[in-house]
Amino acid sequence: MANISDFILKQVSSATGGVDIPGNLKEQVLGGLSSSILGSLTQTVVQPGGMDAVTGLLTGKADAATSPVTALAGNLFNENILSKLNLGKLGPVVAGLIPGIMAKLSGFLKDQDGDGDVDLKDVLLSLKGGGAQQAQTGGGILGAAASILGGIFGGGSR
Secondary structure: OOOHHHHHHHHHHHHHOOOOOOHHHHHHHHHHHHHHHHHHHHHHHOOOOHHHHHHHHHHOOOOHHHOHHHHHHHHHHHHHHHOOOOOOOHHHHHHOOHHHHHHHOOOOOOOOOOOOOOOHHHHHHHHHOOOHHHHHHOOOOOHHHHHHHHHHOOOOOO
């Protein structure tokens, strides 16, 4: 399974390629966009109804532009990154890239076992990073949430 962190970073880099971000702030902006998007996914998945929202977004069944996951990513970016950087008029331009980046996540998850749906385990593994080593060490971006959900859902499977 592909690593969603790497996929998001690739989409962020692609989306910001045409934006003239000052060199001394570029790494912070790219990292901030990526972490805001990942944060919105991980925060949403542990909320009531959040698994459906994240699954809908990652499978392409939900519109990224109107998704609460996208709205949260924008809020996180504004609160945690833009409020700390002095980007001036460039700030809203960069923040405006988030819906397009989120739309690129559409179809990231595919039905792995051919039963016509995406399993909870597939969603959690994609958010966690998918690697067995990360799963064993609690690494990845969803370590704590996966542990919580694993306890609730009996090991993370339906």
